[in-house]
Amino acid sequence: MGPQPLLVDVLPDTLAGSRRGPVAVLTLNRPAKRNALCDEMILGIERFFAELPDDVGAVVLAAAGEHFCAGLDLGEMAERDALAGVRHSRMWHRVFESIEFGRVPVVAALKGAVVGGGLELAAAAHVRVAERSTFYALPEGQRGIFVGGGGAVRLPRLIGVARMTDLMLTGRRYDADEGSAVGLSQYVVEVGAGLEFALGLADQIAGNAAQTNFAVIQALPRIAEAAPREGYLMEAMMAAIAQDTDDAKQRMRDFLEGRAAKVTDR
Ligand code: 1HE
Numbered sequence: 001m002g003p004q005p006l007l008v009d010v011l012p013d014t015l016a017g018s019r020r021g022p023v024a025v026l027t028l029n030r031p032a033k034r035n036a037l038c039d040e041m042i043l044g045i046e047r048f049f050a051e052l053p054d055d056v057g058a059v060v061l062a063a064a065g066e067h068f069c070a071g072l073d074l075g076e077m078a079e080r081d082a083l084a085g086v087r088h089s090r091m092w093h094r095v096f097e098s099i100e101f102g103r104v105p106v107v108a109a110l111k112g113a114v115v116g117g118g119l120e121l122a123a124a125a126h127v128r129v130a131e132r133s134t135f136y137a138l139p140e141g142q143r144g145i146f147v148g149g150g151g152a153v154r155l156p157r158l159i160g161v162a163r164m165t166d167l168m169l170t171g172r173r174y175d176a177d178e179g180s181a182v183g184l185s186q187y188v189v190e191v192g193a194g195l196e197f198a199l200g201l202a203d204q205i206a207g208n209a210a211q212t213n214f215a216v217i218q219a220l221p222r223i224a225e226a227a228p229r230e231g232y233l234m235e236a237m238m239a240a241i242a243q244d245t246d247d248a249k250q251r252m253r254d255f256l257e258g259r260a261a262k263v264t265d266r
Helices: 039-050 082-100 117-124 151-159 161-170 176-182 194-206 210-225 228-243 246-256
Strands: 015-020 023-028 058-063 106-110 113-115 127-131 135-137 187-189
Touching: 015 039, 023 039, 023 194, 039 082, 058 194, 082 117, 106 117, 106 194, 113 117, 117 151, 127 176, 127 194, 135 176, 151 161, 176 187, 187 194, 210 228, 210 246, 228 246
Parallel strands: 023 058, 058 106, 106 127, 113 135, 127 187
Antiparallel strands: 015 023
8 A cells, every 4th residue: 555645734834744554754845945944844743743643653754855854944043032042942852852752663764964953853763764865964063053952962872972072063974874883873775765764664663562662762761871770670660561461472472382583684
């Protein structure tokens, strides 16, 4: 079955929603402006994640045109004072948290520019696939501003403070392979192959047990940041809750009785 429209009535024209079976696709749809993120798009992203149907098991974050996202819409920020700036940044935080700590895992399909706020958006996803055309940068330094979409929190966790400092101070770009080597993407694929590859991963993710996906996106990042004493306890409790589900018991029986897939290479 081909893609079906999804949430068309609630999304602005600068976003497009569709679904393929259990996977919902949110496409940044402002290619003439390289998918620069205006307020309308940020609030539309929030609505998309808030109104995802219950039977969606994973999301792919995609982009129309040759670039994933050129970051903050610079045209909208000219006259903002300090308080308005804080509020604006906090709005991005709220929306990107609804991606990172939402109900389902999110796979981002990257290509071309993944810069500034576009990289911050990508960092809120759980898995990143980069086409060979992808390049990453934080041009905030050149624009006289600072990251404001959660990048100062999420990016050091992916690449470390030293690399982020270098990106911001020198205006350096990473290409797709460099980005993958430093931890910005988990996969690099040929130009034009990113969406299908991301859809394949999302389909697999949607087939996981719901309790495992919940544990991975809700518990794992908190455990990883907790002090070890608290982390071990949280891990034990999450493991106990997951294995107690009927679904987990069935999956283990399926393996023991030879009905489940072995661990094989993709
Ligand atoms: C934009 C934006 C934008 C493009 N806001 N309009 N982000 C940046 O500093 C990146 C700025 N953009 C670029 O460096 C380049 O546009 C790209 C490398 C991404 C793409 O280059 P190219 O040659 O394909 O496109 P272009 O001709 O530069 O841009 C096409 C149009 O998109 C053009 O508008 P037009 O009306 O003249 O056709 C550009 O003005 C427009 N455009 N990027 C507004 N960002 C929460 S804090 C986050 C802080 C940040 O994200 S700072 C980083 C901002």
